[in-house]
Amino acid sequence: xxxxEEVRRVYRESIGVLSVSLLGxxxxxxxxxxxxxxxxxxxxxxxxxxxxxFLATRGNVYGAFGARLSSGLHQGLIEPELAYDERLANAVxxxxxxxxxxxxxxxALSWGVLRALGRESAxxxxxxxxxLVAGLLTSVVLVVGLLLLVFGSYESGxxxxxxxxxxxTTLGDVFGVVFLxxxxxxxxxxx
Amino acid sequence: MTDLGSWQTRSIVATMFPLLVVxxxxxxxxxxxxxxxxxxxxxxxxxxxxxxxMIGMGGNLGAIFSARLSTRLHLGTLSFDLRDEALWANVxxxxxxxxxxxxALGVAxxxxxxxxxxxxxxxxxxxISVVSGLLLAALAVVISVAATYVSYRRGLDPDDxxxxxxxxxxxxxxxxxxxxxxxxxx
Numbered sequence: 431x432x433x434x435e436e437v438r439r440v441y442r443e444s445i446g447v448l449s450v451s452l453l454g455x456x457x458x459x460x461x462x463x464x465x466x467x468x469x470x471x472x473x474x475x476x477x478x479x480x481x482x483x484f485l486a487t488r489g490n491v492y493g494a495f496g497a498r499l500s501s502g503l504h505q506g507l508i509e510p511e512l513a514y515d516e517r518l519a520n521a522v523x524x525x526x527x528x529x530x531x532x533x534x535x536x537x538a539l540s541w542g543v544l545r546a547l548g549r550e551s552a553x554x555x556x557x558x559x560x561x562l563v564a565g566l567l568t569s570v571v572l573v574v575g576l577l578l579l580v581f582g583s584y585e586s587g588x589x590x591x592x593x594x595x596x597x598x599t600t601l602g603d604v605f606g607v608v609f610l611x612x613x614x615x616x617x618x619x620x621x
Numbered sequence: 622m623t624d625l626g627s628w629q630t631r632s633i634v635a636t637m638f639p640l641l642v643v644x645x646x647x648x649x650x651x652x653x654x655x656x657x658x659x660x661x662x663x664x665x666x667x668x669x670x671x672x673x674x675m676i677g678m679g680g681n682l683g684a685i686f687s688a689r690l691s692t693r694l695h696l697g698t699l700s701f702d703l704r705d706e707a708l709w710a711n712v713x714x715x716x717x718x719x720x721x722x723x724x725a726l727g728v729a730x731x732x733x734x735x736x737x738x739x740x741x742x743x744x745x746x747x748x749i750s751v752v753s754g755l756l757l758a759a760l761a762v763v764i765s766v767a768a769t770y771v772s773y774r775r776g777l778d779p780d781d782x783x784x785x786x787x788x789x790x791x792x793x794x795x796x797x798x799x800x801x802x803x804x805x806x807x
């Protein structure tokens with residue numbers, strides 16, 4: 431085999447997707463590094479601790495939802511239409527339960543870890559409030575975004591299997607971090 | 622009445638939620654490193670700009686590499702032989718991809734960092750980004766090969782096992798590798 435040719439082929443097939451994911455991550459990073467977000471990290475000890483779990487679980491919950499939509503279309507189990515369908519509705523509800531449930535858990539875990547180590551932490555209600563609001567908003571955007579993008583790409587003849595991964599990472603990073611900030615503001619006003 | 626099979630809400634949640642719990646607990650390790658180095662990150666906000674890409678990109682590289690290993694395993698063309706040229710071609714491609722992406726990240730994060738805070742020197746940021754990125758890619762390769770080998774020995778389908786394991790382990794290691802490299806460089 432020609433090793434050089436194989437290297438170039440693998441590189442060409444992947445670089446586009448990785449670049450899109452890089453752009454999303456950079457935007458999210460810009461938000462994280464901004465002055466208001468740094469102030470939030472100082473104000474709510476535990477927020478930095480929960481950040482990796484919050485961002486990484488987005489990929490798992492909505493990656494699984496996207497993959498399910500994609501294989502459902504390929505198997506003819508669901509139609510690419512935004513009309514009521516029992517299977518589709520169940521999958522959407524399950525994603526909300528998983529996404530919001532795990533967000534709340536992450537807020538509580540973060541509080542518990544700091545408590546167990548005897549370190550300073552924000553109040554439980556603050557950390558859980560932030561992850562609940564951020565988890566809820568991210569779920570809505572990712573579920574709706576995936577439905578539109580996966581159905582749209584399927585109808586225009588593309589294989590959604592190749593798109594789900596990058597869509598989820600990019601939307602998850604961008605909206606995950608933005609909504610984390612929105613949630614900090616909301617919790618700051620309400621609590 | 623349609624046969625819902627695996628499309629029941631209860632069955633989706635029951636399959637997925639326990640995994641999410643385990644994963645969240647593991648990710649706390651990654652978060653603990655961030656929280657412990659809070660002062661370093663908050664004093665150098667440009668480093669925070671790297672964080673989301675470091676969390677996601679290791680998993681992306683690991684997923685690309687292990688999907689290829691997995692396909693070759695299914696086709697029966699995979700050998701765990703160090704003289705296997707296709708294996709090395711994939712390793713080279715992943716390392717090149719990492720070099721490209723993390724070089725771009727170093728420069729772009731510096732530019733983004735300038736807009737949000739007092740900037741860090743470009744050279745330092747570039748070295749931190751590229752060294753962490755290449756280390757992460759090397760780890761992704763080793764973990765993918767190990768995970769594929771284990772699923773192969775146990776007769777498991779690597780599509781169901783390797784890719785999620787590799788993606789999540791690499792995601793967790795991203796912040797750890799970045800923090801180690803940043804501490805060494807700064």
